Amino acid sequence: MGAAEELFYTEGIRAVGVERLLAASGVGRASFYRHFASKDDLVASMLREYDIRYREWLAERVTALGGDPLTVFDALAERSEWTGFRGCAFVNAMSEISDVDSEVHLIAAQHKNAVTNYIEELLIKAGYTDHSTLAAEFMLLIDGATATALRERNPGPALRAKTIAAHLLASHAPSPTQHPSP
Amino acid sequence: MGAAEELFYTEGIRAVGVERLLAASGVGRASFYRHFASKDDLVASMLREYDIRYREWLAERVTALGGDPLTVFDALAERSEWTGFRGCAFVNAMSEISDVDSEVHLIAAQHKNAVTNYIEELLIKAGYTDHSTLAAEFMLLIDGATATALRERNPGPALRAKTIAAHLLASHAPSPTQHPSP
DNA sequence: TCTTTGCGGTACCGATCGGTTCCATTTTTC
DNA sequence: GAAAAATGGAACCGATCGGTACCGCAAAGA
Numbered sequence: 001m002g003a004a005e006e007l008f009y010t011e012g013i014r015a016v017g018v019e020r021l022l023a024a025s026g027v028g029r030a031s032f033y034r035h036f037a038s039k040d041d042l043v044a045s046m047l048r049e050y051d052i053r054y055r056e057w058l059a060e061r062v063t064a065l066g067g068d069p070l071t072v073f074d075a076l077a078e079r080s081e082w083t084g085f086r087g088c089a090f091v092n093a094m095s096e097i098s099d100v101d102s103e104v105h106l107i108a109a110q111h112k113n114a115v116t117n118y119i120e121e122l123l124i125k126a127g128y129t130d131h132s133t134l135a136a137e138f139m140l141l142i143d144g145a146t147a148t149a150l151r152e153r154n155p156g157p158a159l160r161a162k163t164i165a166a167h168l169l170a171s172h173a174p175s176p177t178q179h180p181s182p
Numbered sequence: 183m184g185a186a187e188e189l190f191y192t193e194g195i196r197a198v199g200v201e202r203l204l205a206a207s208g209v210g211r212a213s214f215y216r217h218f219a220s221k222d223d224l225v226a227s228m229l230r231e232y233d234i235r236y237r238e239w240l241a242e243r244v245t246a247l248g249g250d251p252l253t254v255f256d257a258l259a260e261r262s263e264w265t266g267f268r269g270c271a272f273v274n275a276m277s278e279i280s281d282v283d284s285e286v287h288l289i290a291a292q293h294k295n296a297v298t299n300y301i302e303e304l305l306i307k308a309g310y311t312d313h314s315t316l317a318a319e320f321m322l323l324i325d326g327a328t329a330t331a332l333r334e335r336n337p338g339p340a341l342r343a344k345t346i347a348a349h350l351l352a353s354h355a356p357s358p359t360q361h362p363s364p
Numbered sequence: 365t366c367t368t369t370g371c372g373g374t375a376c377c378g379a380t381c382g383g384t385t386c387c388a389t390t391t392t393t394c
Numbered sequence: 395g396a397a398a399a400a401t402g403g404a405a406c407c408g409a410t411c412g413g414t415a416c417c418g419c420a421a422a423g424a
Contacts, residue, residue, distance in 0.1 A: 208372080209372075211373075212370095212371080212373085216370085
């Protein structure tokens with residue numbers, strides 16, 4: 001399953017056949033189709049699992065970096081330096097699977113909503129009142145930075161997005177430091 | 183060739199076989215391979231042609247809307263309402279073709295550079311001094327809005343990006359209206 | 365008018381696609 | 395240790411993949 005995630009992410013969903021998956025994971029063909037109804041089913045399961053892992057990773061990095069909403073962009077910057085970075089798996093999946101009513105699109109939309117909600121929580125904790133609007137704007141910046149990093153291949157886009165986000169916080173927010181201090 | 187662009191954009195490059203292209207365009211198989219060395223060659227030619235057409239379209243819309251740098255987001259908003267809108271063809275192509283040294287990635291990078299340069303021109307004409315930085319930030323917003331529109335399917339993301347861009351102009355710029363007035 | 369050039373159509377190529385079926389073996393469970 | 399369950403391997407399925415070769419026809423050039 002980890003093999004599937006790796007292969008699908010680095011080479012694309014359509015580019016990787018079932019044969020490759022079996023060879024990479026050491027799983028037998030029959031065994032595979034006993035666990036998954038189809039390749040599409042595997043893709044959906046993989047994305048659902050990856051959604052959880054991604055958000056766990058994001059939350060871990062953000063808290064490690066201090067918990068400020070802006071640190072999501074630092075996490076993004078780290079991520080864009082990984083070897084084999086290939087952008088957002090969910091955006092890629094949506095781009096590859098054209099059927100908007102497919103499970104892939106549904107899962108991707110749910111993932112983006114979940115991340116948006118997480119960011120909104122960060123904004124609320126930090127004392128911003130426009131948290132809903134800001135969260136949507138943050139998401140747009142995140143997706144923009146990720147898409148840009150796909151071709152620039154360095155942490156530049158994430159940091160660029162961070163400075164834009166800082167502008168937004170500075171103008172939108174009433175007083176981010178009116179929260180309880182130690 | 184227009185058929186190829188349509189099919190590749192709406193269904194994805196890997197999802198459309200040569201057979202489909204021939205059937206959709208009425209071109210014979212031999213004829214096709216006399217004009218293009220391979221399917222990849224067709225994809226590259228299509229993207230090169232589309233790059234030009236896209237920029238012509240953008241320039242036309244921007245000038246029609248007044249020529250202000252912010253109008254690129256209005257053009258984007260129009261675009262995201264088209265039936266069959268499927269995001270940025272170049273980002274999609276980069277996401278589908280994993281080989282970063284491929285011609286597809288090269289063409290996509292050149293396209294993004296060309297659009298960035300165009301936006302920088304708009305910023306210069308409007309009197310902004312930070313035109314280079316702002317152009318890169320605009321591009322990030324554009325790609326973010328396009329990626330977001332892929333799942334929201336309405337002009338919302340483009341307008342969201344526009345308000346963010348307006349914030350940037352307001353803070354970055356010295357005085358956008360110090361240019362010659364009629 | 366005769367020849368050349370380009371065309372669309374078709375048959376065909378090996379390879380791979382996603383998926384099914386069977387089998388022999390290993391692992392689990394009791 | 396026997397019975398049951400799950401496994402990996404391989405053969406096989408029809409369909410499609412990208413690509414080649416050859417065909418007969420139609421337009422174009424001389």
